[in-house]
Amino acid sequence: MTEPRDAVDDLRRIAFLLERAHESTYRVRAFRTAAGVLRGRDPDQLAALVASGELVRLRGVGEVTARCVAESLAGEEPVYLRRLEATDGTPLDEAAADLRAALRGDFHSHTDASDGGSPLREMVETARELGHEYLVITDHSPRLTVANGLSADRLRRQIEQIAELNDELADDFRVLTGIEVDILDDGALDQDEDLLAQLDVVVASVHSKLRMPAAEMTERMLTAVANPHVDVLGHCTGRMVTGKRKRPESEFDADAVFAACAEHGVAVEVNSRPERLDPPKRLLRLAVEVGCEFSIDTDAHAPGQLDWLDYGVSRAVACGVPTERVINSWPLERVLARRR
Known part of the structure; x- marks a missing residue:
């Protein structure tokens, strides 16, 4: 039978x-x-x-x-x-396959606590099944009301939930606390400073006034990058290359912003979402030349999207991103030690 x-x-x-x-x-x-x-x-x-x-x-x-x-x-x-x-997938070339194999986790993911489609446990189960060693939960901050951003109290409750879940998990996997915090118009961060200090990873992103004049946008991003709580600069141009929400890149002095990232130890995100593919390749190459570190992330809003890393990996390899500068290729202990 x-x-x-x-x-x-x-x-x-x-x-x-x-x-x-x-x-x-x-x-x-x-x-x-x-x-x-x-x-x-x-x-x-x-x-x-x-x-x-x-x-x-x-x-x-x-x-x-x-x-x-x-x-x-x-x-x-x-x-x-x-x-x-x-009909699933196509194989990566050898160099991309090597980089993909080196990745140990994902620094940018969302749950149904903000605008994701699945609960925390479902995202974590999928990340483990994919072979990740860690997953950073980065739900949105409060000002992004359209995405049900987390207030300080809701974020504290999520931190407690993650601690409880980590107590249940085997030693070969860790859920990291985090946030995708909004960069406000003046470069300030949309969450309590003392709460940001408690998190394992802070991804800072611009979600509003994306057509701000270049000089103002540059100053806004430089202020955020200099904040000691920021670990990753998320989808830096804010562009959308496909779909109904298609929009152009924000304008800013990329040389200055990437130099600041390198100076302050802020990783530039290689966002793997097919509709974003951010930053564009010319800017990704510039960030490599400047000496930046990188985080290749899915920005997943659902479990299946956690396997979108291939999109970012292929672009990173095409632009010469060195594996040793990709922070989610690092073991957990080094990731946690990096927190400024």
């Missing part, structure tokens, strides 16, 4: 592959919701629900997800999953 597969794992894998392929959110949500509904249920109970036709009556389980569950319980790889696996 064929052994049944883990139906919940199969549903989660489908959701992951759909997210990684940038498929519609509603489709991803259907599989992830079904996985959440069925998580923890005994396989015999699931089999009885399939046999009676009652599985599709469960809130959050539809005909397609129920069919996948039935196939899993029968010991078969669901057809939906098999098709996704067959």
Whole structure:
């Protein structure tokens, strides 16, 4: 008799592959919701629900997800999953593959505490399955209300949740506390200074007034980079290269900003989101020449997006980013020691 597969794992894998392929959110949500509904249920109970036709009556389980569950319980790889696996991804070239293999974690990720689509635990489980050694949780700061940015109190609660989760995890993985803090118009940071000092990683990004005159934007970014709490300068030009939100780069003195990053030990983010791909290659090459460190991040807002590192890695290799200057290739102890 064929052994049944883990139906919940199969549903989660489908959701992951759909997210990684940038498929519609509603489709991803259907599989992830079904996985959440069925998580923890005994396989015999699931089999009885399939046999009676009652599985599709469960809130959050539809005909397609129920069919996948039935196939899993029968010991078969669901057809939906098999098709996704067959068309998944393309191999990196050798140099990019070496850099990708060197990466140990991700410094920029979002949960449903702000504008992400999945809870903390789901993001962490996926990061572990991808082979990461650590994941930094960087939900938005309060002024970004459109993204449900975290107030100081909400951020403190998240820090406590991360500590509790770390107590449960094996020694081979660590969740790091962090924030994607808004750089305000004058370069100040959108969160309490004493709270920023408690975090493992602070990513500072511009999200507003992206068309600010170049001189003012330069001063704004220089002020933020000089703040001793900042570890990473996120998606520095703010550009969007695809989709309905397509927009041009912000204008600023890149020589001055990258020189300040190198001086203050702030890593320049290589943002891997396909619609961002920020910074542009000409600026990425400039940052290499100036001597900056880098963080190749997914800026993931869903678990499947945590596997978007390939996009950033390919661009980093094309622009000559040295592996030793990529801070998320460093072991955890060195990452934590780097905190200024």
